[in-house]
Amino acid sequence: AQSVTQLDSQVPVFEEAPVELRCNYSSSVSVYLFWYVQYPNQGLQLLLKYLSGSTLVKGINGFEAEFNKSQTSFHLRKPSVHISDTAEYFCAVSITDYKLSFGAGTTVTVRA
């Protein structure tokens, strides 16, 4: 079975500063990896995904993530955050037809 660990439960960051959200996974087979964002009282929106190919994945809203197979990681980064990036971020893994296994989430709070 696959599992996901998000290493930071809360990340406070100042506006226009960079941010990195860490995600490690465990699986005995190849996986697909995803980052989702959840704004208050809303569902999940896909930021980016890794299915195969280039290990650097670019997503929406200026986010990017790098897949590192040797370290079983899929860290999310943004070079300059905005107040509107305040949200909950979830890393997820799948080895089948979109049965997603999610991490516990990282709360990002952007301060002016």
Place this chain on the structure above:
Amino acid sequence: DAGVTQSPTHLIKTRGQQVTLRCSPKSGHDTVSWYQQALGQGPQFIFQYYEEEERQRGNFPDRFSGHQFPNYSSELNVNALLLGDSALYLCASTQAGVLTEAFFGQGTRLTVV
């Protein structure tokens, strides 16, 4: 193009009651999955429906059941509600066999009192 729609948005039930949540998938999608997201946690997979049958199931008791209709919409039923069933219930749709992302609805917030 409407995305994934869920109803109702909020619901309050009493312990022991039964509840039915509804989901309409994104146009062109034929697979519906249900997730439970407890407060402060990540979503947990309940089950997935494809071609009107339950195809995969997570670690949830039989009190949780579902159905998929010929138009691909789906229902989640929970019997004998417990306080611990209070959560945000998310529906996600995909197109089977196609490598695209799962589209999520806004969720139904269930409170059991």
